[in-house]
Amino acid sequence: MKTLNVNGEPVEVDADDTTPLLWALREQLGLTGTKYGCGIAQCGSCTVHLDGVAVRSCVMPLAAVNENTKITTIEGLSDDGSHPVQQAWAELDVPQCGYCQPGMIMAVAGMLNATPDADDAQIDSQITNICRCGTFQRVREGVHLAKEITLKSKGEMA
Amino acid sequence: MNKLFESSKADGLQGALNVSRRGFLVTTSTLGAGLALGMTTRPAASSSMPLDEVNAWVHIATDDTVTIRIARSEMGQGTLTGLAQLVAEELDCDWDKVTYEFPTPGQNVARERVWGDYSTGGSRGLRASQQYVREGGAAAKMMLLQAAADQWGVAASTCSAIDSVITHGPSGRTTTYGAVAANAAALPVPTKVTLRDPADWHIAGKPLKRLDTADKLTGKLVYGADINLPNMLCASIMDCPVMGGKLVSFNESAISAMPGVKGAVAVVTDEGTDGVAVVADTWWQAQSALQKLPIKWDLGPNANYDDATLTAMLEEGLSADEAFVGNWGGDVEAAFASAETTVESVYKCPSQNHAPMEPMNATALFTKDRCEVWCPTQNGEAALAAASAASGLPLNQCEVYKTILGGGFGRRGAGDYVHQAVKIAMAFPGTPIKLQWSREEDQKHGFFHPSTMAKMRGTLDADGNLTGLHMRISGQSILAGLMPHALVEGADYLQFQGVIKAGLNPAMDDHSICYDIPNVLVDHAMRNPPIRPGFWRGVNVNQNTIYMECFLEEMAHAAGRDPLEFRLALMKNQPKSAAVLKAVAEQGGWGKDDGIGRGLAVLHSFGSYVAACAEVTVDEGGNLNMHRIVAATDCGIAVNPQQIEAQVQGSFVYGLSAALYSENTLKNGEIQEDNFHTYPSMKIASMPKVEVIVMPSGGFYGGVGEPTIGVAAPAVLNAIFAATGKRVRQLPMRDQSLRA
Numbered sequence: 001m002k003t004l005n006v007n008g009e010p011v012e013v014d015a016d017d018t019t020p021l022l023w024a025l026r027e028q029l030g031l032t033g034t035k036y037g038c039g040i041a042q043c044g045s046c047t048v049h050l051d052g053v054a055v056r057s058c059v060m061p062l063a064a065v066n067e068n069t070k071i072t073t074i075e076g077l078s079d080d081g082s083h084p085v086q087q088a089w090a091e092l093d094v095p096q097c098g099y100c101q102p103g104m105i106m107a108v109a110g111m112l113n114a115t116p117d118a119d120d121a122q123i124d125s126q127i128t129n130i131c132r133c134g135t136f137q138r139v140r141e142g143v144h145l146a147k148e149i150t151l152k153s154k155g156e157m158a
Numbered sequence: 159m160n161k162l163f164e165s166s167k168a169d170g171l172q173g174a175l176n177v178s179r180r181g182f183l184v185t186t187s188t189l190g191a192g193l194a195l196g197m198t199t200r201p202a203a204s205s206s207m208p209l210d211e212v213n214a215w216v217h218i219a220t221d222d223t224v225t226i227r228i229a230r231s232e233m234g235q236g237t238l239t240g241l242a243q244l245v246a247e248e249l250d251c252d253w254d255k256v257t258y259e260f261p262t263p264g265q266n267v268a269r270e271r272v273w274g275d276y277s278t279g280g281s282r283g284l285r286a287s288q289q290y291v292r293e294g295g296a297a298a299k300m301m302l303l304q305a306a307a308d309q310w311g312v313a314a315s316t317c318s319a320i321d322s323v324i325t326h327g328p329s330g331r332t333t334t335y336g337a338v339a340a341n342a343a344a345l346p347v348p349t350k351v352t353l354r355d356p357a358d359w360h361i362a363g364k365p366l367k368r369l370d371t372a373d374k375l376t377g378k379l380v381y382g383a384d385i386n387l388p389n390m391l392c393a394s395i396m397d398c399p400v401m402g403g404k405l406v407s408f409n410e411s412a413i414s415a416m417p418g419v420k421g422a423v424a425v426v427t428d429e430g431t432d433g434v435a436v437v438a439d440t441w442w443q444a445q446s447a448l449q450k451l452p453i454k455w456d457l458g459p460n461a462n463y464d465d466a467t468l469t470a471m472l473e474e475g476l477s478a479d480e481a482f483v484g485n486w487g488g489d490v491e492a493a494f495a496s497a498e499t500t501v502e503s504v505y506k507c508p509s510q511n512h513a514p515m516e517p518m519n520a521t522a523l524f525t526k527d528r529c530e531v532w533c534p535t536q537n538g539e540a541a542l543a544a545a546s547a548a549s550g551l552p553l554n555q556c557e558v559y560k561t562i563l564g565g566g567f568g569r570r571g572a573g574d575y576v577h578q579a580v581k582i583a584m585a586f587p588g589t590p591i592k593l594q595w596s597r598e599e600d601q602k603h604g605f606f607h608p609s610t611m612a613k614m615r616g617t618l619d620a621d622g623n624l625t626g627l628h629m630r631i632s633g634q635s636i637l638a639g640l641m642p643h644a645l646v647e648g649a650d651y652l653q654f655q656g657v658i659k660a661g662l663n664p665a666m667d668d669h670s671i672c673y674d675i676p677n678v679l680v681d682h683a684m685r686n687p688p689i690r691p692g693f694w695r696g697v698n699v700n701q702n703t704i705y706m707e708c709f710l711e712e713m714a715h716a717a718g719r720d721p722l723e724f725r726l727a728l729m730k731n732q733p734k735s736a737a738v739l740k741a742v743a744e745q746g747g748w749g750k751d752d753g754i755g756r757g758l759a760v761l762h763s764f765g766s767y768v769a770a771c772a773e774v775t776v777d778e779g780g781n782l783n784m785h786r787i788v789a790a791t792d793c794g795i796a797v798n799p800q801q802i803e804a805q806v807q808g809s810f811v812y813g814l815s816a817a818l819y820s821e822n823t824l825k826n827g828e829i830q831e832d833n834f835h836t837y838p839s840m841k842i843a844s845m846p847k848v849e850v851i852v853m854p855s856g857g858f859y860g861g862v863g864e865p866t867i868g869v870a871a872p873a874v875l876n877a878i879f880a881a882t883g884k885r886v887r888q889l890p891m892r893d894q895s896l897r898a
Contacts (some may be wrong), residue, residue, distance in 0.1 A: 015442075016417065023442035023719030027392075032384035033377015035564070037515050038597045042834035045515055074377035086375045087499050093367045093800065096808055097234030099381060099515040099564030124843035130834060132565050133234045134811025136845040138804065 003067040006031070007076025010067065017063035022046045023063055025073060033074035033102045037130070047103035047110070048073050054110025074102035075107060076109035084153070085109045088145035104129045108143055109111030116150065118143065171526050193442070195203035204895055212301055213347055214272040215294030215403065218339035221887060222322050224251045227261045229273035230283045232370060232534050233514075233566035234808075235285035235863040236801035239368045239502060243290055243797055244284070247297030247362035248354060251335060252322040258369055264557035279571050279693060281764040281861025284797055286644030286857050296351035297606050298342070302865055305342035350433040356795050365800035370562060382534035382561045385521040387590040391420055392441035393582050394448045395593060396748045397433030397603050399828035401688050403458035406431045413451050418443035419588075422451060423585045427577035431603070435582050441594050447475075460688040460827040465486040468609060468687045468824065475632030476504065476613040476684030478495065484654030484662065487630075489679030493626025497617030501694055501716045503709055506611045508821035511604035511829075512694055513837060518575040519591040522583035529556045529580060534563035536570040544573030548580035550690060567812065568693035588865055598832040605692025606822055608634035610701045614709040615671055616679075622717030624728060626677040629705060635684045636698070638743020640689040643718075653682045655698040656763045657706055668765040668861075669699070672735035673710075673728040689824070695812055699763045699868035704817075707759040707872035708887070711879065721876070722748055734855060735760055738769040738790040741851050746771025746788035756879025759869035766860030767792040770810075772846070772873035776882045777895045784814070784846035784874060789852070794858035803850040806866045810848050815840035821890050 001012050006029060013028040020039075025031040025048070034057060036143070037045030041056040046055045049072040050065065065071065077083045081090070085108050086158075095101045104127070111118050111126045123143055131139070198694035211217040217225040226245045233240040238258055245254055248507060266273050299319060306324040307314035316327050318872055322335040356363060361612040373379035398404060410422040426432050434453055438444035475481075485688040490839035494500060524546070529549035535541040538560050545556040585823060595603075610633025617626040635650035645650075652662040657680050660670035671680075694700070714724035722743050729736040739760040743749075755776075760769040770859055773785040789806050796802055819838040823830045871889070879885050883898035 015440075019442055024439065026384075026442040028440060030386065031377070032380070032386070033389040035381075035516070036383065038519075038834050040597075040833055040835060042894070043515065043839075077376075079893045081372065081376045089375050090367075090371060093371055094236075094803070095368075096236070096371070096804060097515065097563060098379060101374050102377045105375065105714060114563055127842050130515070130839045130841060132513060132567070132812065132815075132839060134808030134815075134840070134845070135804070136840075136842040137807045137848060139842060 002026070002062060004065060004071060005067055005069060006071045007072070007073060010054070011157070012013060018084065019062050020058050021060040021062060021065060022057040023080065025057065031073045031075050032036045035099055035103060037103070039101065042130070044107055045100050045103040047106040047129065049106060049110055052110070052113045054107045063120040074106055077106065083109060084146040084149040085112065087149050090144070091145060092142050093144050094135055095140040096135055097137060100131045104131060104139060107137070112146060112150070117147065137157060185667065212298040212339055213294060214269065215291060216249060216298040218335045220336045220339070222252060222255050222334050222336035224249070224256045224322065224335070225889060226256060226258050228258050228286060229261060229266065229276050231276070231538065231563060231566070232280040232811070233278065233563035233570065235283065235805060236368055236793045236798060237278060238370060239366065240284045240797045240801065242369055243293050243362040244288055244365060245295035245362070247359055249299050250321070253361050253366065256369065260560045262557055262559060263538035265556070265682065266539065267542070267553055269783070274518040277540065277571065278536045278566070279568055281864040285765060285859035285861055290528060292353050293351050296353055299350050300351060301342040301345045302335050302338055304345055305338040309338060309341065320418060350435045351538040351564065355598060357727070362797050363795070364798070365789050367855060368801065372380060380561060380677045381516055381564045382519045382521070382532065383516050383564065383594060385561070385592055387521065387523065388588040388792040390521070390592055391437050391439060391443050391586065393435045393437045393576060393591050393593045394441060394445040394596060395425060395435040395599060396448055396453065397431050397456050397599065398457070399602060400455070400457040400460050400461045401690065403827070404456045405434055406454040406456050408454070408488050409452040413447040416443065416447045416450070417424025419447045421585070423582050425578050425581045427574065427581055428667055429577050430441060430530055431574055431578060435578070437582065437586065437591060438822070441592070441837060447598060448839050451616065455638065457827060463688055464825050465823045471685045471687060472506070472609065472611040473686045476611055477871050478629055478632070479800050480651070480683070480685045481630065481681035482649035482678065483681045484651060485657055485659040485671060485676065485678055485680035487659070488626070488629050490626045490677045490679040493613070493677035497625060498620045499616065499618040499660050499716055501712055502615045503712055503887060504611060505705045505708065507509040507609060507704060508889055509609040509689060509823070510694060510813050510816050511822050511837065512567040512692070513839065514567055514569055518569070518595040519593060520579035521578045521590055522579040523590040524580060525588055527551070527555055529679065530559070531557070531576055531579065532559045533576055533579070534570055535576070536563065536568070539578050540571065540573050540647050545575040545580055548577040549584065553826045557649050560845045561600065567695040568697070569605060570694060570728050574603070579669070590728040597834070601832045601837060602829045604822070605640070605690045607694030607700070608636060608689070608691045610634065612701070612705040614705055615878070616709065616713045618713065618717050618815035623720050624724070627675050627679075630683065631681070631702070632683045632685055632703070634686050634689065636691040636693060638686055650682065650684065653698055654680060656702045657762050666829045669763045669861045672732045672760055672762040672767070673725070674731050675728060683875055695809070696864045697868035698760065699864070699869065700813065700816070703759060703761050703868040703873045704875065704889070707869070708875050708885070711757070711876045712885065723878055725758070725760065734792055735762055735769070737791050737855070738767045738853065740789045741790040742769045742771040745851060746773065746786070746847065755877040755879070757873045757876025757878070759872035759876065759881055761865065761868040764861030764865045765794070766862065766865040767860065768865045768869055769865065770869040770873035772877040774874060774877040774881055780896050782878065782896055786847045787873065788851065789869070790819045790853055791862065791866060793860035793862050794854055795856060796852050796854040799852050802862050805862050806850045807848045809844055809864065809867040810870045811840050813867035814874060817871035817874065817889050818844070818891050858875045
């Protein structure tokens with residue numbers, strides 16, 4: 001048994017250290033929002049945050065995380081779908097099939113954690129998730145809208 | 159080869175395309191108005207369907223929540239939302255209280271196919287259902303009005319409804335749908351309804367948001383891959399890597415001590431699959447053990463097959479004497495004999511896998527008298543037939559529970575993975591088994607977009623007019639592989655999508671050629687390699703439009719004429735096609751001299767008229783920059799314009815991804831590109847800005863999910879030529895110089 005910190009809660013997983021984090025999340029913890037797409041870190045469907053940084057969990061062995069690593073999955077990004085990226089995605093009706101979108105949203109949220117004012121060039125270099133439905137145009141619009149939503153909410157709080 | 163697909167005959171891979179529309183019409187006419195109005199058998203008391211449904215399409219709860227039944231699958235194209243809009247439009251319910259559910263294929267069987275065809279493909283989800291779903295909504299509204307009128311003791315004709323509120327005109331009394339739904343359900347279903355003119359629509363035709371978005375943003379949506387049932391075990395499978403090969407043996411003892419492993423099972427199905435699955439507590443355990451399982455294969459007759467063999471076969475077909483004819487007119491050979499100028503070019507498109515983001519999967523629970531399957535499928539009824547065939551149980555002892563699909567693109571019309579899941583579950587009676595394919599398995603065992611070639615020959619007269627065109631297609635017939643019963647005296651008319659003569663085959667008129675060429679011949683030398691072919695978004699439109707639209711630009715250049723003007727001269731009797739072409743040329747800046755290469759393409763397919771104008775530059779290093787694409791769609795009647803925009807944009811990503819990067823090759827009979835590192839897909843950095851013009855001309859329902867994919871690649875290829883003078887005639891573009 002190993003203790004992890006997932007979405008702010010300590011949880012126990014019963015899997016060996018070579019098991020990818022993706023499968024521990026999906027099969028040990030029932031957090032199926034994180035998707036399997038390729039298993040070799042090519043598509044990004046499995047993107048989660050480790051201490052706020054977007055990583056591809058399909059190639060992240062459990063050995064690489066411990067109880068002090070703050071793991072955030074799509075289920076923990078917000079309590080109610082209200083993260084600015086989720087709000088923007090809802091506003092623009094971004095998903096088509098939707099299978100890649102939890103990973104896409106986590107990748108975008110991770111990028112905006114580090115670069116809240118990410119421009120198009122940064123989007124191009126940092127968002128490398130695959131979406132076979134081809135939602136990219138709305139994804140790009142969604143990133144810019146999420147930035148606006150974030151700025152507005154900060155303004156309201158100030 | 160065909161034997162592999164015999165079991166597909168009876169079921170609904172039929173329906174994946176227009177070519178089966180005839181079959182669809184037969185089905186509906188035998189069911190008559192019962193299908194249309196949802197008036198056939200009421201659900202049995204044992205059914206899970208609530209008894210107080212108004213009719214088959216509509217259930218209304220006392221709190222006014224309206225649940226609209228969706229028979230077609232949702233794989234990203236927004237079909238369920240569009241269908242719900244069509245029902246709600248006639249029902250006049252409160253859209254904010256609309257939700258949806260998928261009636262099961264088993265319920266459809268039990269209720270005499272009250273929901274009609276479940277097959278979702280060929281851009282038919284809306285256009286093949288729109289009539290009867292609207293009638294279902296209209297009938298439900300009449301019943302609700304009648305129930306309110308009866309309650310008030312007034313004539314139904316004095317009552318009206320909007321937003322789920324019924325008003326008695328003379329007295330001003332009101333009630334709600336929820337309050338009268340139970341009484342309405344007891345009324346006879348009307349046999350005749352009047353449908354609203356689309357010009358008066360207030361729910362349909364509007365750019366409403368999708369009904370299925372919220373749970374896609376939080377991870378809550380349960381895809382097939384996410385199914386979790388009590389005591390469920392998980393399976394990973396490896397099929398013989400060479401098609402037509404067989405499993406000889408495996409050494410289960412080598413993995414039996416590995417964590418969680420429950421066993422290894424030989425899995426041979428009627429679909430021609432032959433392999434072995436490992437079953438374990440978790441999928442990761444099953445997959446890890448499968449990697450270590452010693453397996454002996456008999457690779458069979460195709461063990462030496464490779465791409466050179468395939469190419470040689472296609473090249474031979476380019477000049478073969480015999481070919482099926484899909485379009486003819488005038489006298490092509492006479493035109494060549496008297497031509498001022500003759501141009502000839504050979505084009506080639508590769509084999510390509512669908513690669514939806516969610517690899518194939520299905521979950522099955524088998525007992526001696528029941529077989530249940532949970533799966534993402536484009537064809538619920540075919541999946542039900544697969545469950546029955548694989549389990550040996552009659553249809554009424556089987557059931558399929560559909561999930562939303564993590565992409566389909568045509569791949570999930572097949573039932574191979576359902577057969578496999580059921581076969582594995584039969585080795586573990588009473589225990590649900592989730593079969594999840596690895597990405598590698600998904601890549602190697604696809605139903606591939608067939609590789610085809612074309613030899614294009616054209617003639618010009620002294621004035622630069624196109625006088626003759628011969629298009630010889632050589633390549634694999636999808637129908638011959640998947641549904642040979644759909645061939646017409648051996649010919650596959652689907653092969654001629656987008657270039658077929660109007661009126662030749664009624665089921666193909668939605669794909670007729672958009673040009674009038676004085677002397678024309680389009681023919682097909684069928685050459686079927688040992689690869690499973692499949693319906694891949696757009697199907698044969700993709701290759702055919704590259705061949706036709708690129709070659710017509712070659713002819714225009716040979717004639718020294720403007721490619722737009724050259725096309726329009728051939729489209730005098732094709733006003734809808736000409737209109738979309740002119741629209742993209744105008745918005746796309748056609749004719750500007752600004753250093754940007756522009757390319758055009760136009761197509762009539764899936765009942766819609768589409769065109770694109772691409773803008774590109776190619777830098778000194780040969781790097782392609784696709785700046786902008788303007789795309790126009792005339793789908794007749796637009797049910798949800800913002801979803802049409804999304805589909806058009808997405809179709810360019812899928813189509814250009816294929817044109818730029820995608821190729822599956824065979825070496826020793828085995829597909830070589832087994833994951834996204836060798837089978838790349840477009841990412842956000844490469845996607846051009848796509849401006850979508852939705853220009854519905856009214857009067858017909860055309861498809862949306864597929865048509866524009868056909869113009870994606872040729873518009874860009876033509877733009878590359880305009881930018882650099884380099885004519886790319888073989889795809890994919892990667893690894894080729896784009897500079898002349």
